[in-house]
Amino acid sequence: MTLVWSILVAVALTAFIVWFFFAPRKAHKAQVSQGMQTAHVVVRGGYEPSLIEVKAGTPIVLDFDRKESGECSSHVVFPELGIDRTLQAFAHTEVRLPALAPGEYPFACGMNMLHGMLRVTGKGNGETAAAESNGVSEATGLSDAEQLEQLQSADDAEREHEIGELKRRLIVGIAFTVPELLIAMLPMIPAVGAWMAHTLPAWVMSPWLQLILTAPVMFYCGWPVHRTGWLAIAHRAPEMNSLVTTGTCVAFLYSLFVTIWPDALPVGSREPYYEAVATIITLMILGQLFEAKAQAGTGAAIKALVGLRVNTAHVVTEHGMRDIPTADVAVGDIIEVRPGESLPIDGIVVSGHTSIDESMVTGESMPVAVGEGASVVGSTVNGNGTIRYRATRVGSQTVLAQIIRLVRNAQTSKAPIQRIADRVAGVFVPVVMIIAVWTFVFWQMAPMPLHVLYGIVCAISVLVIACPCALGLATPLSITIATGKGAQYGVLFRSAQALENTHRIDTVVLDKTGTITVGKPQVVDVVGLADDDGGPIDVSHMAKIPGFSYVAAVEAKSEHPLAEAIVQAYRSEVQAPHGALPQVRDFHNEPGGGVSGHVEGHRVVVGNERFVQAHVDEDAAVSKRVHDAVEQMAEKARTPVVAAVDGVVIAVVAVADALKETSAQAIEALQMRGIDVVMLTGDHEATAQAIARELGITHAVAQVTPADKEAVVRELQNQHRVVAMVGDGINDAPALARADVGMAMGSGTDVAVESADVTLMNSSLESVVTAIDLSDRTMRNIHQNLGFALGYNGLGIPVAAGVLYPLWHVLLSPMIAGAAMAFSSLSVVLNANRLHAFVPNHAKPVRRGARTPLNLRFALPSQTLQSCGTHTDCRHESITEHEHKEHTMAHQEHIDPICGMVVDPKDAADTRVYDGRTIYFCSKHCAGVFDEDPAKYEVGQ
Numbered sequence: 044m045t046l047v048w049s050i051l052v053a054v055a056l057t058a059f060i061v062w063f064f065f066a067p068r069k070a071h072k073a074q075v076s077q078g079m080q081t082a083h084v085v086v087r088g089g090y091e092p093s094l095i096e097v098k099a100g101t102p103i104v105l106d107f108d109r110k111e112s113g114e115c116s117s118h119v120v121f122p123e124l125g126i127d128r129t130l131q132a133f134a135h136t137e138v139r140l141p142a143l144a145p146g147e148y149p150f151a152c153g154m155n156m157l158h159g160m161l162r163v164t165g166k167g168n169g170e171t172a173a174a175e176s177n178g179v180s181e182a183t184g185l186s187d188a189e190q191l192e193q194l195q196s197a198d199d200a201e202r203e204h205e206i207g208e209l210k211r212r213l214i215v216g217i218a219f220t221v222p223e224l225l226i227a228m229l230p231m232i233p234a235v236g237a238w239m240a241h242t243l244p245a246w247v248m249s250p251w252l253q254l255i256l257t258a259p260v261m262f263y264c265g266w267p268v269h270r271t272g273w274l275a276i277a278h279r280a281p282e283m284n285s286l287v288t289t290g291t292c293v294a295f296l297y298s299l300f301v302t303i304w305p306d307a308l309p310v311g312s313r314e315p316y317y318e319a320v321a322t323i324i325t326l327m328i329l330g331q332l333f334e335a336k337a338q339a340g341t342g343a344a345i346k347a348l349v350g351l352r353v354n355t356a357h358v359v360t361e362h363g364m365r366d367i368p369t370a371d372v373a374v375g376d377i378i379e380v381r382p383g384e385s386l387p388i389d390g391i392v393v394s395g396h397t398s399i400d401e402s403m404v405t406g407e408s409m410p411v412a413v414g415e416g417a418s419v420v421g422s423t424v425n426g427n428g429t430i431r432y433r434a435t436r437v438g439s440q441t442v443l444a445q446i447i448r449l450v451r452n453a454q455t456s457k458a459p460i461q462r463i464a465d466r467v468a469g470v471f472v473p474v475v476m477i478i479a480v481w482t483f484v485f486w487q488m489a490p491m492p493l494h495v496l497y498g499i500v501c502a503i504s505v506l507v508i509a510c511p512c513a514l515g516l517a518t519p520l521s522i523t524i525a526t527g528k529g530a531q532y533g534v535l536f537r538s539a540q541a542l543e544n545t546h547r548i549d550t551v552v553l554d555k556t557g558t559i560t561v562g563k564p565q566v567v568d569v570v571g572l573a574d575d576d577g578g579p580i581d582v583s584h585m586a587k588i589p590g591f592s593y594v595a596a597v598e599a600k601s602e603h604p605l606a607e608a609i610v611q612a613y614r615s616e617v618q619a620p621h622g623a624l625p626q627v628r629d630f631h632n633e634p635g636g637g638v639s640g641h642v643e644g645h646r647v648v649v650g651n652e653r654f655v656q657a658h659v660d661e662d663a664a665v666s667k668r669v670h671d672a673v674e675q676m677a678e679k680a681r682t683p684v685v686a687a688v689d690g691v692v693i694a695v696v697a698v699a700d701a702l703k704e705t706s707a708q709a710i711e712a713l714q715m716r717g718i719d720v721v722m723l724t725g726d727h728e729a730t731a732q733a734i735a736r737e738l739g740i741t742h743a744v745a746q747v748t749p750a751d752k753e754a755v756v757r758e759l760q761n762q763h764r765v766v767a768m769v770g771d772g773i774n775d776a777p778a779l780a781r782a783d784v785g786m787a788m789g790s791g792t793d794v795a796v797e798s799a800d801v802t803l804m805n806s807s808l809e810s811v812v813t814a815i816d817l818s819d820r821t822m823r824n825i826h827q828n829l830g831f832a833l834g835y836n837g838l839g840i841p842v843a844a845g846v847l848y849p850l851w852h853v854l855l856s857p858m859i860a861g862a863a864m865a866f867s868s869l870s871v872v873l874n875a876n877r878l879h880a881f882v883p884n885h886a887k888p889v890r891r892g893a894r895t896p897l898n899l900r901f902a903l904p905s906q907t908l909q910s911c912g913t914h915t916d917c918r919h920e921s922i923t924e925h926e927h928k929e930h931t932m933a934h935q936e937h938i939d940p941i942c943g944m945v946v947d948p949k950d951a952a953d954t955r956v957y958d959g960r961t962i963y964f965c966s967k968h969c970a971g972v973f974d975e976d977p978a979k980y981e982v983g984q
Contacts, residue, residue, distance in 0.1 A: 088274025118153030290506035397428025568697035635748025677729030709808035
């Protein structure tokens with residue numbers, strides 16, 4: 044009959060646990076006042092309320108009233124919004140959010156143990172990205188560097204207070220637990236037990252003395268555990284403390300019953316478990332102390348970045364030099380930096396020459412020489428020279444502030460792999476409680492004496508050995524350390540998802556100019572075709588070619604590096620570095636092709652061979668001469684630029700862009716890791732192949748436009764490749780956005796960086812290898828952590844339940860279970876901290892497995908007009924010119940005129956109405972560039 048009642052009670056308890064922890068919760072609706080939605084959240088062992096409902100379209104203020112101290116609830120993290128806010132102990136902290144799009148936005152404590160949900164209902168405009176940006180800015184204090192530093196200091200102070208409190212409780216616990224263990228364990232040794240029974244007074248062996256010794260440990264040392272544990276259960280969000288306090292309270296109450304009414308129990312069941320209670324709590328505190336100390340270094344990356352901030356700037360004024368706080372520096376101010384000083388903010392050098400150590404920002408150890416016109420970055424260290432520079436970015440716009448923002452965003456975001464741990468952790472504690480209940484029931488079925496006692500012991504062991512904390516810490520700790528380590532070496536991950544996706548990369552697509560090469564091409568050869576000779580001429584005489592001034596004028600309107608090289612060479616020859624060029628009308632830029640315009644009544648076309656041939660009308664002999672000149676330059680790895688005036692080709696200019704010193708080494712390192720490398724370039728086919736041979740690249744695609752780059756990435760993805768795109772220009776933005784992982788060189792344009800998942804601050808391809816190696820090591824570390832957490836619980840819980848007893852009579856003591864629980868989370872923390880030892884080029888490379896060979900024989904959008912001929916690629920499909928014109932006219936209004944990206948009107952970031960037409964832009968940056976000179980861009984008729 045006792046067994047029947049046990050089963051019935053177990054069924055009832057199971058049903059109650061399932062209902063209590065998994066039944067739908069009632070949402071707390073925010074109050075609306077003066078255009079703001081406000082909700083108060085009490086933080087005390089959980090969040091009350093844990094489900095908050097707000098309306099879309101209205102800003103939100105969450106007032107967190109933290110009524111406790113301790114590491115667990117010291118932060119609140121909104122991973123979907125990139126917000127990590129420090130909550131001061133026993134104080135109110137406001138987190139302000141803008142109007143959010145409809146959806147659910149989870150939030151959790153810094154250790155991922157306490158969970159809440161912000162539910163946004165109604166209709167919104169989908170401006171979730173704005174919430175992320177605004178939230179991070181306010182949460183991190185990037186608008187005020189001092190506020191950020193204060194938050195970090197407050198965080199460190201609270202952690203130190205927590206460590207001190209744990210030390211005091213640990214000392215008390217050890218002082219009372221050691222005598223308790225001696226009294227309980229020594230009598231188990233026959234000789235010692237006999238001596239104690241005959242020598243010591245009877246009260247020494249009495250359970251009452253054990254109760255007196257256990258009480259301080261239970262009620263003083265264990266008070267934070269019990270308080271947090273029971274509050275978490277009351278909030279229907281149980282965690283590690285809940286399991287420990289449940290197990291120890293059951294053991295303590297059972298022992299108290301044995302002490303007061305021993306005759307009510309069978310003779311064999313009258314042993315108290317005071318020593319187990321004291322040992323479990325003491326070990327719990329020891330584990331928390333180790334964990335708190337190990338976690339103290341995880342915020343080192345942010346603190347180191349904040350520490351780079353310069354507090355004072357030497358500003359040049361009309362009345363002489365004046366030292367002012369860096370926060371008061373305005374854009375346009377002239378700042379002087381003396382030898383050995385750090386630069387306060389970003390700017391452009393106006394006088395002086397020096398070398399700058401940028402290692403603290405870019406990770407590059409070699410100093411960089413700078414002079415007049417060079418860009419400099421705040422927080423870098425000046426060498427031996429004195430320079431003056433004009434401030435261009437201040438406050439939250441500086442490179443350092445952006446780095447801090449990216450690192451904090453990445454550390455507060457969630458990796459996809461963490462969702463597995465979150466799903467398991469969400470049901471872990473209730474499931475463990477149910478297992479403990481049924482463990483007791485199954486022991487009642489055992490045909491053996493003292494089965495009730497064994498059932499209680501095993502149920503307590505199940506509760507104590509389970510450790511959801513290790514599961515909750517497995518991913519966030521590794522992500523935090525890895526993103527900070529990446530920032531140290533100039534690799535900035537935008538999110539944890541980007542960090543994880545980088546581990547899966549098997550194909551890297553490299554834009555040539557500015558990525559593989561230096562990005563500062565120079566004119567090295569000129570072939571004049573205005574006369575009958577058509578032979579090479581000296582570069583210093585290119586201005587003597589009839590009509591070349593018109594070519595320079597049109598090229599001056601372009602922002603392409605090749606155009607800048609030609610203009611610079613022309614100005615250098617005519618000795619007019621800032622001289623005026625003829626006026627250009629009807630300027631048109633075709634990304635990936637060339638430029639055209641009218642100069643003093645002459646029609647000028649400049650660009651690659653295919654683009655120019657489509658705009659001129661020449662006989663076969665002239666066309667052959669042009670093609671031969673192009674081929675000869677291309678074979679020497681030089682980029683040919685064809686120039687025509689009034690339908691006649693007057694010159695072919697060879698431009699060369701030097702390869703970066705580290706490009707070949709980085710490409711070889713990628714190939715050693717089993718990663719396929721593809722180079723994209725707008726150069727002629729022969730030029731592309733010559734450069735590819737020099738670098739050891741087996742896959743190169745030539746004569747590509749911005750739309751082609753995006754199409755190449757898409758086609759590779761269709762071949763089931765995980766693609767990383769590496770670029771630096773505005774024309775790379777569509778491909779960066781399309782790729783599984785977009786990597787932008789830090790020296791590139793803002794729109795390229797904004798489109799990327801990873802920013803490489805030192806603009807070296809070796810940073811791509813560093814990013815991949817760091818991601819590989821981080822994911823391996825996370826898998827190890829999850830293995831520790833899941834494997835530990837998967838093996839420990841069954842052993843604690845007694846599954847080994849029928850075979851080998853092995854039964855786990857609650858004390859041993861407590862020790863294992865205490866050190867399980869510590870093992871995860873220590874393993875995650877091994878990432879601090881990561882050093883680029885020293886990590887063991889992870890080689891990708893065998894894959895299907897790449898197929899690059901597919902049609903590119905810009906080359907579908909080509910047909911077989913002397914200088915065409917027969918791989919590409921062909922359509923008629925009439926079909927192409929119809930397609931172009933039908934889609935003209937959907938093309939961003941700045942970067943050439945196809946824009947869906949409903950997804951456009953911005954629009955302009957110009958000359959009676961609506962123009963759609965992929966980003967606000969492109970719209971801003973267009974506003975500077977709308978007439979510069981042809982937007983269709």
